[in-house]
Amino acid sequence: MSDRTFHILLLPGDGVGPEVTAEARALLEAVGPAVGARFVFNEGLIGGAAIDAYGTPLRDEEIDAALASDAVFLGAVGGPAWDNLRGEARPESGLLRLRKALGLFANLRPVRVFDALVDASPLKPQIARGADLLVVRELTGGLYFGRPSERRTDEAGRRAIDTLPYTDHEIERIVDLAFRLARQRRRKVTSIDKANVLATSQLWREVATEVGERYPDVTLEHMLVDAGSMRLIARPRDFDVLVTENLFGDILSDEAGVLAGSLGMLPSASLHGEPPTRPGTVAPMFGLYEPVHGSAPDIAGQGLANPLGAILSVSMMLRFSFGLADAADAIEAAVEDALAAGYRTRDIGGTATTAELGAQVRERALARL
Numbered sequence: 001m002s003d004r005t006f007h008i009l010l011l012p013g014d015g016v017g018p019e020v021t022a023e024a025r026a027l028l029e030a031v032g033p034a035v036g037a038r039f040v041f042n043e044g045l046i047g048g049a050a051i052d053a054y055g056t057p058l059r060d061e062e063i064d065a066a067l068a069s070d071a072v073f074l075g076a077v078g079g080p081a082w083d084n085l086r087g088e089a090r091p092e093s094g095l096l097r098l099r100k101a102l103g104l105f106a107n108l109r110p111v112r113v114f115d116a117l118v119d120a121s122p123l124k125p126q127i128a129r130g131a132d133l134l135v136v137r138e139l140t141g142g143l144y145f146g147r148p149s150e151r152r153t154d155e156a157g158r159r160a161i162d163t164l165p166y167t168d169h170e171i172e173r174i175v176d177l178a179f180r181l182a183r184q185r186r187r188k189v190t191s192i193d194k195a196n197v198l199a200t201s202q203l204w205r206e207v208a209t210e211v212g213e214r215y216p217d218v219t220l221e222h223m224l225v226d227a228g229s230m231r232l233i234a235r236p237r238d239f240d241v242l243v244t245e246n247l248f249g250d251i252l253s254d255e256a257g258v259l260a261g262s263l264g265m266l267p268s269a270s271l272h273g274e275p276p277t278r279p280g281t282v283a284p285m286f287g288l289y290e291p292v293h294g295s296a297p298d299i300a301g302q303g304l305a306n307p308l309g310a311i312l313s314v315s316m317m318l319r320f321s322f323g324l325a326d327a328a329d330a331i332e333a334a335v336e337d338a339l340a341a342g343y344r345t346r347d348i349g350g351t352a353t354t355a356e357l358g359a360q361v362r363e364r365a366l367a368r369l
């Protein structure tokens with residue numbers, strides 16, 4: 001079992017990044033021996049912390065270290081101290097460079113309304129209760145990268161154009177991943193598009209249907225993005241895995257995130273490459289894992305940050321990059337236990353510190369392994 005050594009590049013970043021990633025790291029270090037795995041952390045700087053130390057938001061050394069690792073775990077970047085910087089000098093440009101270098105094609109944002117936190121959700125309890133969904137967003141195509149993309153001014157006035165390209169391969173890769181993920185969950189995929197208007201969405205729907213035929217045990221549903229965005233807040237329990245293109249995914253993942261009641265609760269994973277050849281499996285895929293929230297400068301350094309977004313992000317790392325599903329399950333159950341026992345940081349209505357909530361999850365995860 002001791003050959004199960006996993007190398008993690010840890011980039012704590014700025015603001016609350018170091019506080020929340022410290023809790024997640026301590027959790028992995030505690031859980032490792034219980035599951036016969038060793039987690040080796042290599043720590044690097046990114047964002048404002050890297051600007052202060054090296055004069056640049058991300059060095060080539062960190063990119064090389066990321067590429068040589070089994071997974072990357074990131075805190076958050078940015079803050080008021082670096083707000084006057086522009087372009088490539090900004091803390092956020094370090095993260096953009098890292099994401100680009102890693103060739104990430106899928107962004108996964110799970111959203112769960114824990115029973116203990118139903119009252120933190122902005123939705124009525126009877127609507128929010130039990131919601132547990134996963135937004136899978138395509139990252140390499142769509143309006144963000146289509147050419148031409150330009151603005152110009154001529155005699156006729158100001159005009160601008162963006163282009164929305166997708167290939168069948170790009171669609172197949174992300175939809176196939178969604179089906180693999182659905183097999184580990186409640187076996188339902190909702191593919192979101194705008195097929196009544198967009199040619200790319202018609203191709204999307206066609207390819208999604210073809211992929212779905214390979215997964216007869218998973219239900220596939222197509223939904224228009226306008227209907228889907230209403231459904232997300234009207235009947236969030238209708239969803240298991242949502243899969244969609246880049247811009248729709250950007251919007252819907254933020255919309256879905258609100259259900260959980262606090263930005264501090266939300267984890268994310270961005271995955272690289274093709275899924276393993278064995279159909280229906282996800283691990284091992286290389287990934288960048290990070291809480292959804294930013295550096296939260298208003299609460300940094302005070303022990304107020306909710307560490308659960310970071311903790312649930314390393315749980316995703318165990319599941320998708322290391323194939324340690326039992327450990328991931330134990331961590332998620334431990335989060336649920338700690339919340340049910342009343343341990344909460346301020347953002348979710350409690351008085352626990354970052355470290356107290358982290359320790360509660362650690363203890364409860366170990367008790368389950």
Ligand code: ATP
Binds near residue numbers: 263299
């Ligand atoms: P970005 O830095 O990506 O632009 P942002 O500025 O929109 O993000 P955050 O830095 O995440 O957002 O902060 C938004 C609000 O959410 C702040 O009030 C912050 O205190 C709160 N918040 C963010 N993360 C956490 C956390 N882990 N725990 C508690 N509160 C948080």
Ligand code: MG
Binds near residue numbers: 078294295296297
């Ligand atoms: Mg911010």
